[in-house]
Amino acid sequence: MKKFFVILLLTAAIVAVALAVPYYSGGVFSQYYQQAVDSTLSSNEYQVSTVSYQRGWLSSTIHSRIEVIDPDLRDALSHFFSPYIEVHSKVSHGLSGVKSRSTFYPGGRENPQNFFPEGENALLLTNTSLHGQTALQLTIPQLSLSYTEHGMETFLLQSGKFLLSMDISSDMNSFRGTSELDELYIMAGDELLEMGKLVIIFDQSRMTPYLFEGQQSAEIAFIQLSAAEGEPANMSQILYTFDARSTANDSLDFSFMLAVEKGSLEGMEIGPAAVELELRNLKTAHLNDFFAAIDNGLNVGSHTLEQDFLHYLLLAMGDGAQLESPDFSLATEFGTLRGNFLLDIPPFEEDYFDLLQFSDEIKAHFNLSLPADLVTVLDMETAILLHLLMAQGIIRMEESNYHIDAQLEQGILFINGTPMPLNLPFGLR
Numbered sequence: 001m002k003k004f005f006v007i008l009l010l011t012a013a014i015v016a017v018a019l020a021v022p023y024y025s026g027g028v029f030s031q032y033y034q035q036a037v038d039s040t041l042s043s044n045e046y047q048v049s050t051v052s053y054q055r056g057w058l059s060s061t062i063h064s065r066i067e068v069i070d071p072d073l074r075d076a077l078s079h080f081f082s083p084y085i086e087v088h089s090k091v092s093h094g095l096s097g098v099k100s101r102s103t104f105y106p107g108g109r110e111n112p113q114n115f116f117p118e119g120e121n122a123l124l125l126t127n128t129s130l131h132g133q134t135a136l137q138l139t140i141p142q143l144s145l146s147y148t149e150h151g152m153e154t155f156l157l158q159s160g161k162f163l164l165s166m167d168i169s170s171d172m173n174s175f176r177g178t179s180e181l182d183e184l185y186i187m188a189g190d191e192l193l194e195m196g197k198l199v200i201i202f203d204q205s206r207m208t209p210y211l212f213e214g215q216q217s218a219e220i221a222f223i224q225l226s227a228a229e230g231e232p233a234n235m236s237q238i239l240y241t242f243d244a245r246s247t248a249n250d251s252l253d254f255s256f257m258l259a260v261e262k263g264s265l266e267g268m269e270i271g272p273a274a275v276e277l278e279l280r281n282l283k284t285a286h287l288n289d290f291f292a293a294i295d296n297g298l299n300v301g302s303h304t305l306e307q308d309f310l311h312y313l314l315l316a317m318g319d320g321a322q323l324e325s326p327d328f329s330l331a332t333e334f335g336t337l338r339g340n341f342l343l344d345i346p347p348f349e350e351d352y353f354d355l356l357q358f359s360d361e362i363k364a365h366f367n368l369s370l371p372a373d374l375v376t377v378l379d380m381e382t383a384i385l386l387h388l389l390m391a392q393g394i395i396r397m398e399e400s401n402y403h404i405d406a407q408l409e410q411g412i413l414f415i416n417g418t419p420m421p422l423n424l425p426f427g428l429r
Helices: 002-039 071-077 284-300 305-316 355-361 372-378 380-391
Strands: 046-055 059-068 084-093 097-106 122-129 134-140 143-149 152-159 162-168 174-181 184-188 191-195 198-208 211-227 233-246 251-265 268-283 322-332 335-344 363-371 396-398 401-409 412-415 418-420
Touching: 059 071, 198 284, 211 284, 251 284, 268 284, 268 305, 284 305, 335 372, 363 372, 372 380, 372 401
Parallel strands: none
Antiparallel strands: 046 059, 059 084, 084 097, 097 122, 122 134, 134 162, 143 152, 152 184, 162 174, 174 198, 184 191, 191 211, 198 211, 211 233, 233 251, 251 268, 268 322, 322 335, 335 363, 363 401, 396 401, 401 412, 412 418
C-alpha cells in the first residue's frame, strides 16, 4: 500500500509539473515580450504596440503593430507602402520551453500590400528553452517595390529570398548565426545596382550598448553599378572579415580585411585586390561614448554633435592608438600597386592636451610601389608631378614603378630620406 501511495504522489507531482511548466513558461515569455516592446518606446524612428494578447494555458495569441513614426522616414516609405506592419503571433508554451510563429502583414492583415508573391508573407520562428536561450529564424520571400512618377517608373527594388538564422543567449547579449540574401536589383533613375548572393556569418557578444566583441564575415558573389552613360563598374567574389577583441586594459582592437577576386573600373580590368587594416588600443568606454554621441546627433539633431564626436574620439585614443595596414594591393593590366602604412598616436592626458606637442609626437610610416603606366593612364597631371619629383631625386623608380617610402617623425616628413616641409605639398615652392 505504501508503494502505491508513493507512486500516486510521484504521478501527481509529475502531472503538477507538466501543468505548471507551460503556465510558468508562458508567463516568462509574456515578460520577455513586454520588455522587448518597452525597449522600442524610446526609438524616434518606430514604435511597437500590442493590439491584443490572449494568454492561455498551453498557447497564446498576440496581435502587434509596428509603426514608423519618424516624419521623414514615413514620407519616404509612403511611396511604396503603408508605414505600419501588423504582426500575428501564435505562441506555444510547453514542457521544453516556448515556440512562436509570427507572420508579418505590411499594411495590415485585412488588406495586405502585395510586394510578396501571392500567398507568401515574412515569417519569424522562435524556439526558447526554459533556460532562456533562443533559436530564431526569419524568412522574407522575394519582394518587389516600385515608385512611379508622372507615369514613369523612377525607382524599382527587387530582392531574392532572405533568410536569417540566429542563436541568442538568455541575457540577449550574445548571438551567432548566418544570413543569406539571394540577389538584389535596384534601379533609380538611369542608375542600376545589381548584387549577387550575399552570405554573412557572425558570432558576437555585446560589451556596451554600442560595442560588440567577436567576428563577422561576408561574401558577395558580385556587385555591378551601371548608368546610362559610361562604362559599368563591377566586382566579383568579394570577401569581407571583421574582428573586434577586448584587451586586458579595457581597450578594443579591431582588424578588417577586404578582398576582391576581379572586376572592372572605367573600362580597366582590375584584380585581385586586397586591403588589411588594424586599429589597436582604443578605450572601450570612450569609444562607446563616441558612438552614443553619433546616435544622439542622428536622433535628436544635436548641435554639439561635431564637438562630442571629436572629443570622445580623442579620448578613445588617449592611451596611444595604432592604425596599421600591413598590406594593400591592387593588380591591374598596367601593373600592381602595393603598399603598407603604420600610424602611431602618442598617449596624452585627458585634462591636459597640447596640440603642438601632440602633432610632433605622431609617428607614421608609409610605403608605396606605384606602376608608372597606371599613373599615366589615370591622371596625367599626377604622372608629370611624380616625374618631376623623381628628377629631383625625391622619388625613386624601380622596375617601372614609382617607389615612395615616407616617414613622419618629430613633425618632419621624410620621403625616401629627403626632409620635406609640411606647409607646402611635396615640398615644392
